[in-house]
Amino acid sequence: xxxxxxxxxxxxxxxxxxxxxxxxxxxxxxxxxxxxxxxxxxxxxxxxxxxxxxxxxxxxxxxxxxxxxxxxxxxxxxxxxxxxxxxxxxxxxxxxxx
Numbered sequence: 001x002x003x004x005x006x007x008x009x010x011x012x013x014x015x016x017x018x019x020x021x022x023x024x025x026x027x028x029x030x031x032x033x034x035x036x037x038x039x040x041x042x043x044x045x046x047x048x049x050x051x052x053x054x055x056x057x058x059x060x061x062x063x064x065x066x067x068x069x070x071x072x073x074x075x076x077x078x079x080x081x082x083x084x085x086x087x088x089x090x091x092x093x094x095x096x097x098x
Contacts, residue, residue, distance in 0.1 A: 001061075004053045008061045011040060011069045018086070034086030041072045041082070 014037050021029035045051055054061065054073045063070050071082055 001053070001057075004050060004057070004061050007044065007050060007054065008063055008069070011037070012062070014040065015068060030086070037068070037086060038078065038083060041078050044072065045078065 014033060018030060018033045018037065021027075021033055044054070051073065054063065054069075058070060058073055059065065063073060068082055068085075072078065
């Protein structure tokens with residue numbers, strides 16, 4: 001249970017940092033933090049015990065209904081919409097691409 005709580009807190013910190021980057025129009029930070037969120041979600045899905053615990057007791061652990069983490073937990077894998085929302089697959093904007 002402790003590991004699950006730590007995971008929820010770690011995700012919450014990433015989520016807050018991502019939202020701050022969005023509010024500050026910091027596209028580079030959004031991409032970097034979004035990438036960390038995607039990696040976090042992948043690692044979570046690779047741990048069946050943690051994934052199951054978060055799925056069963058998510059609200060008890062502080063996962064808000066409808067949140068990005070709730071979508072990750074309830075999906076079978078990384079949700080395509082989450083990836084698109086975080087801007088990880090398609091560069092939009094600044095034209096700093098490769």
